[in-house]
Amino acid sequence: AQKITQTQPGMFVQEKEAVTLDCTYDTSDPSYGLFWYKQPSSGEMIFLIYQGSYDQQNATEGRYSLNFQKARKSANLVISASQLGDSAMYFCAMRGAAGNKLTFGGGTRVLVKP
Amino acid sequence: NAGVTQTPKFQVLKTGQSMTLQCAQDMNHEYMSWYRQDPGMGLRLIHYSVGAGITDQGEVPNGYNVSRSTTEDFPLRLLSAAPSQTSVYFCASSYSTYAGIYGYTFGSGTRLTVV
Numbered sequence: 441a442q443k444i445t446q447t448q449p450g451m452f453v454q455e456k457e458a459v460t461l462d463c464t465y466d467t468s469d470p471s472y473g474l475f476w477y478k479q480p481s482s483g484e485m486i487f488l489i490y491q492g493s494y495d496q497q498n499a500t501e502g503r504y505s506l507n508f509q510k511a512r513k514s515a516n517l518v519i520s521a522s523q524l525g526d527s528a529m530y531f532c533a534m535r536g537a538a539g540n541k542l543t544f545g546g547g548t549r550v551l552v553k554p
Numbered sequence: 555n556a557g558v559t560q561t562p563k564f565q566v567l568k569t570g571q572s573m574t575l576q577c578a579q580d581m582n583h584e585y586m587s588w589y590r591q592d593p594g595m596g597l598r599l600i601h602y603s604v605g606a607g608i609t610d611q612g613e614v615p616n617g618y619n620v621s622r623s624t625t626e627d628f629p630l631r632l633l634s635a636a637p638s639q640t641s642v643y644f645c646a647s648s649y650s651t652y653a654g655i656y657g658y659t660f661g662s663g664t665r666l667t668v669v
Contacts, residue, residue, distance in 0.1 A: 446596075483662070483665075484663065485660040531597070533597075535656055539585070539648070539650035540648065541585070541587050541599050541602045541612065542599070542646075545596050546594075547594075547595070547596050
């Protein structure tokens with residue numbers, strides 16, 4: 441069975457500062473992938489970044505980077521230069537070897553202060 | 555390119571009523587899945603499909619039924635609605651390649667209230 445744990449239910453961050461959102465996972469699949477999604481108050485799920493278990497380098501997408509530490513089973517999201525529009529719920533999710541479904545964590549609510 | 559289309563966006567049901575949430579994708583993705591999201595929580599998998607005619611149960615399948623007769627459509631049926639099924643429902647389609655590329659696209663969600 442797969443499990444995703446996000447231990448930070450909510451956090452405040454000052455505008456223009458960086459923030460790190462924690463995600464730890466557990467799986468027995470040798471091949472897996474980690475996703476981060478943003479869910480604003482409007483409710484849609486917005487894909488941010490993806491890291492495959494065999495990827496050699498940490499994934500980056502604009503202001504988003506994924507700090508992947510395989511031995512520690514962690515996949516933390518780093519948002520640099522926070523903006524007011526970054527205020528949202530953030531979910532870490534994992535696909536297994538089959539890739540046909542996702543397991544989600546409980547989410548972290550981020551509020552960016554001006 | 556519409557992506558994943560869910561209908562309706564909002565629905566109120568009375569306890570015991572049945573209904574079908576519609577989900578259609580136009581990306582020719584092989585995989586489709588249904589999730590529910592309760593307040594303040596992450597998404598939980600209800601049912602999923604790896605291709606037309608093939609479905610399987612997820613984490614919380616009780617009270618729901620699915621079928622997949624075509625690649626494009628994956629409806630979710632509530633057999634006899636209960637207040638515990640009040641939630642936001644998301645449909646997703648996804649694909650994978652031999653190169654290890656995975657893509658998931660979510661619909662905009664259906665907010666269901668059972669009274």
